[in-house]
Amino acid sequence: MSEKKFFVIDFDSTFTQVEALDVLIEISHAENPDKEDLANQVKELTDQAMEGSLSFDEALDRRVKLLDANKKHIDTLVSELKGKVSDSFKRNKEFLSQNAEDVFIVSNGFKDFITPVVSEYGILEQNIFANTFTYDVDGNINGYDTENLLTKPQGKVAQMKELDLKGEVLVIGDGYTDYEIRKEGMADKFYAFTENVSRPSVVENADMVAPNLDEILYENKLPMAVSYPKSRIKVLLLENVHPNAKATLEEEGYQVELHKGAMDEEELSEKIKDVSIIGIRSKTNITKKVLENANRLMAIGTFCIGTNQVDLETAQEKGIAVFNAPFSNTRSVVELALGEIIMLMRNIPDNIEMMHQGKWNKSATGSFEIRNKKLGIIGYGNIGSQLSVIAEAVGMEVYYYDIIEKLALGNAKKCTSLEELLNKVDVVSLHVDGRAENKSFFGAKEFAMMKDGATFVNLARGPVVDVQALRDALDSGKLKGAGVDVFPTEPKNNQEPFKSVLQGAKNLILTPHIGGSTLEAQENIAEFVPNKLIDYVNTGNTFNSVNFPNLQLPQLNNAHRLLHIHRNEAGVLAKINSIMADYGINIVGQYLKTNEKIGYVITDIDKAYDPKLIEALKEIEGTIKLRVLY
Numbered sequence: 123m124s125e126k127k128f129f130v131i132d133f134d135s136t137f138t139q140v141e142a143l144d145v146l147i148e149i150s151h152a153e154n155p156d157k158e159d160l161a162n163q164v165k166e167l168t169d170q171a172m173e174g175s176l177s178f179d180e181a182l183d184r185r186v187k188l189l190d191a192n193k194k195h196i197d198t199l200v201s202e203l204k205g206k207v208s209d210s211f212k213r214n215k216e217f218l219s220q221n222a223e224d225v226f227i228v229s230n231g232f233k234d235f236i237t238p239v240v241s242e243y244g245i246l247e248q249n250i251f252a253n254t255f256t257y258d259v260d261g262n263i264n265g266y267d268t269e270n271l272l273t274k275p276q277g278k279v280a281q282m283k284e285l286d287l288k289g290e291v292l293v294i295g296d297g298y299t300d301y302e303i304r305k306e307g308m309a310d311k312f313y314a315f316t317e318n319v320s321r322p323s324v325v326e327n328a329d330m331v332a333p334n335l336d337e338i339l340y341e342n343k344l345p346m347a348v349s350y351p352k353s354r355i356k357v358l359l360l361e362n363v364h365p366n367a368k369a370t371l372e373e374e375g376y377q378v379e380l381h382k383g384a385m386d387e388e389e390l391s392e393k394i395k396d397v398s399i400i401g402i403r404s405k406t407n408i409t410k411k412v413l414e415n416a417n418r419l420m421a422i423g424t425f426c427i428g429t430n431q432v433d434l435e436t437a438q439e440k441g442i443a444v445f446n447a448p449f450s451n452t453r454s455v456v457e458l459a460l461g462e463i464i465m466l467m468r469n470i471p472d473n474i475e476m477m478h479q480g481k482w483n484k485s486a487t488g489s490f491e492i493r494n495k496k497l498g499i500i501g502y503g504n505i506g507s508q509l510s511v512i513a514e515a516v517g518m519e520v521y522y523y524d525i526i527e528k529l530a531l532g533n534a535k536k537c538t539s540l541e542e543l544l545n546k547v548d549v550v551s552l553h554v555d556g557r558a559e560n561k562s563f564f565g566a567k568e569f570a571m572m573k574d575g576a577t578f579v580n581l582a583r584g585p586v587v588d589v590q591a592l593r594d595a596l597d598s599g600k601l602k603g604a605g606v607d608v609f610p611t612e613p614k615n616n617q618e619p620f621k622s623v624l625q626g627a628k629n630l631i632l633t634p635h636i637g638g639s640t641l642e643a644q645e646n647i648a649e650f651v652p653n654k655l656i657d658y659v660n661t662g663n664t665f666n667s668v669n670f671p672n673l674q675l676p677q678l679n680n681a682h683r684l685l686h687i688h689r690n691e692a693g694v695l696a697k698i699n700s701i702m703a704d705y706g707i708n709i710v711g712q713y714l715k716t717n718e719k720i721g722y723v724i725t726d727i728d729k730a731y732d733p734k735l736i737e738a739l740k741e742i743e744g745t746i747k748l749r750v751l752y
């Protein structure tokens with residue numbers, strides 16, 4: 123039988139998010155003009171005591187003198203503290219009350235406010251060890267019980283000696299006095315609790331740093347309120363994604379690492395090993411080799427539209443869901459495309475170049491309005507169709523070509539072949555996606571089909587265009603000008619040099635893949651993608667995933683949710699349900715969706731079940747991944 127475990131928990135900044143005396147002084151001095159100064163003095167004394175730089179009894183004495191509080195203030199304090207219990211203690215209330223015999227509060231705070239707060243979590247009064255205030259006849263605090271062990275230096279150690287717990291003693295706290303219990307041999311383990319505050323002198327002495335109570339319960343294989351501690355979910359964000367993404371993911375409780383640039387295959391194959399979620403933009407290739415090393419990876423977020431940089435099929439085979447931001451930067455691309463078209467029709471790139479060289483060339487030759495010019499959009503998706511509407515609004519006549527049937531917006535005219543479009547229009551704007559079949563889709567043959575003196579814009583994907591053929595078309599005068607934002611090979615970061623056969627061509631706008639790089643777009647993406655990832659982790663929702671069957675699931679209420687990802691083979695659902703029946707499971711809800719390769723079955727079941735059920739489900743032939751959520 124394993125040894126009995128005792129949990130010895132500190133109160134201030136551990137059980138609650140705050141230091142109670144800091145709050146009390148704000149309450150008792152609410153009307154005092156010097157309240158800020160007094161509050162700062164109390165905070166400073168608390169910090170010094172917590173870090174171990176001031177003896178606890180001296181700090182306590184000085185703080186109580188500054189309080190000037192009475193019983194009524196204590197009542198107000200208690201109701202404030204009840205709202206400030208640490209989140210992980212709140213959610214693990216069931217564990218605390220079910221193990222009440224083994225849970226102790228040992229605090230240098232005061233029972234007067236501790237007892238009413240922790241009692242709501244089932245903690246037994248006889249297991250609360252803390253100081254007590256003394257009051258005068260009018261109910262004003264006039265001191266504290268100086269005989270109490272916890273008013274003395276090393277008081278917690280002395281209290282633990284007196285308690286003499288027989289079993290494994292785990293101390294959880296944020297202060298030096300908590301660590302002292304372990305230091306003096308009265309505990310087996312000290313967890314530096316950092317959910318509310320992290321003190322270097324405490325963290326460096328800890329057996330383990332615990333960002334929350336879930337982490338401690340998980341480490342001790344004890345039942346907890348969440349299926350997996352969020353603090354164990356490691357997120358790697360590459361390519362300078364907007365800082366809001368990091369903030370959102372950290373707020374959710376994940377560990378987030380941010381890198382400015384992309385990573386190559388070698389580096390990423392190593393780095394990915396302990397990562398649960400990765401966020402990238404267009405320059406990081408998540409290849410088969412990377413995925414083969416990604417043993418903990420649950421989801422990939424592309425903080426952009428394109429997903430051609432991810433081996434979607436291998437990700438799917440490994441049960442890794444991929445999410446992108448299909449709409450967040452589309453407007454930015456459209457604005458740049460239209461801006462470039464206007465610039466190119468007026469020969470502005472050449473004009474700029476000449477002005478920098480000191481040449482004044484005021485001329486209307488070869489300069490045109492875009493009004494009444496024919497714009498040909500290739501790829502009438504989210505960007506192409508939006509450009510269609512805006513270009514039409516500024517007077518262009520819009521034609522489009524797409525490989526699938528698309529609704530013509532406004533007065534746009536559909537072309538039934540690429541050739542038809544290329545023969546007809548004055549400006550070609552490419553907005554196809556980067557699927558493998560589109561590699562070199564636009565080359566010498568297509569440029570030849572364009573009208574002489576036409577303009578060409580590519581803000582889609584680099585490999586789609588044969589850039590040597592584009593250079594030839596510019597040099598020969600076949601094209602009037604071009605705008606290119608994307609290239610077959612692009613630098614991994616802003617330090618690497620850029621090289622292209624296009625450099626030096628006439629009337630050519632070259633931009634460093636910034637079609638979607640506006641603050642608005644990046645902010646939109648940083649909101650959209652992290653929320654998709656969090657939703658997938660928390661509920662299993664795959665709505666908008668680019669490689670998983672799309673399922674929008676209801677909230678999980680008072681049930682456990684089993685997410686079973688399997689190869690799409692006949693009979694898997696039947697096998698799942700037959701195992702559920704064997705274990706006498708009451709199914710509360712079930713959802714299934716498949717695509718060509720995988721099936722995704724979500725089953726919500728009653729909370730009480732034999733844990734062997736999970737193993738049995740994992741053994742079903744064709745299972746890729748099984749996740750349990752609660």
Ligand SMILES: NC(=O)C1=CN([C@@H]2O[C@H](COP(=O)(O)OP(=O)(O)OC[C@H]3O[C@@H](n4cnc5c(N)ncnc54)[C@H](O)[C@@H]3O)[C@@H](O)[C@H]2O)C=CC1
Pocket residue numbers: 427428429448451452455500501502503504505506523524525526553554555556560563581582583607608635636637638639
């Ligand atoms: N430069 C930049 O910073 C940005 C570039 N992009 C790129 O823009 C492109 C378009 O994005 P969305 O409109 O959001 O994509 P989308 O998927 O909504 O639309 C693409 C359209 O192209 C069509 N298509 C694919 N291959 C085709 C072909 N060979 N011929 C004709 N039509 C074809 C598809 O049927 C689809 O309707 C993507 O490659 C995306 O990665 C997107 C955002 C920013």
Ligand SMILES: O=C(O)CCC(=O)C(=O)O
Pocket residue numbers: 403404405425426427428429451635638639
């Ligand atoms: O801004 C980026 O990183 C890439 C933009 C892009 O090409 C996309 O959204 O597909």
